Amino acid sequence: MAASRPRRTTGDPRRGVEAEAELPFAALHQLLYSLLPRSAGLDEGHRAVFDxxxxxxxxxxxxxxxxxIAVLDxxxxxxxxxxxxxxxxxxxxxDAPAPRCAGSWGAGSPAAP
Structure with missing residues (x-):
């Protein structure tokens, strides 16, 4: 039996930017930018949300x-x-919408083991 190799973690550090604090969803865009190409794997409704x-x-x-929900997916x-x-x-x-959205990620979600 081959030894299992540990999985690598993708780290994605981002910074809040004062100049973008008034732009809706700017922080969310910063957080998700590198993941957006994967949105092709989402259903049309969730892709439309990001669009x-x-x-x-x-x-x-x-x-x-x-x-x-789209972000969680x-x-x-x-x-x-x-x-x-x-x-x-x-x-x-x-920006104001980003923390409200991020707060919904944990609401009702089971804790990770």
Whole structure:
């Protein structure tokens, strides 16, 4: 039996930027930018959510819960490939919608073992 190799963790450090504090979803874009190519693996509804919040589609902004679910699905896709760690520095410069969305990620989610 071959010895199992430890899985590498993807670290993705990001910084809050004062100049972007007034731009809706700027912090979320910073956090998820490197993962966005994986959004092709999401269903059309969740891809559309990202297109709207990142300005690629002109529609009404989704609810925090809808966005939170799309983000969780994207994070799940990325974490299925390898462990994932998101880090944010200078969080006080996050735009207003980002912390509300991030708060929904843990709401009702089982704790990781």
């Amino acid at each position: 709207v919040v990142f300005g690629l589609r002109d529609c009404k902004a989704p609810s925090v819960m809808t966005l939170g 994207l994070l799940s896709l990325a974490a299925a490939e390898q462990p994932l760690l998101l880090l944010l520095d200078d969080g006080q410069w996050m």
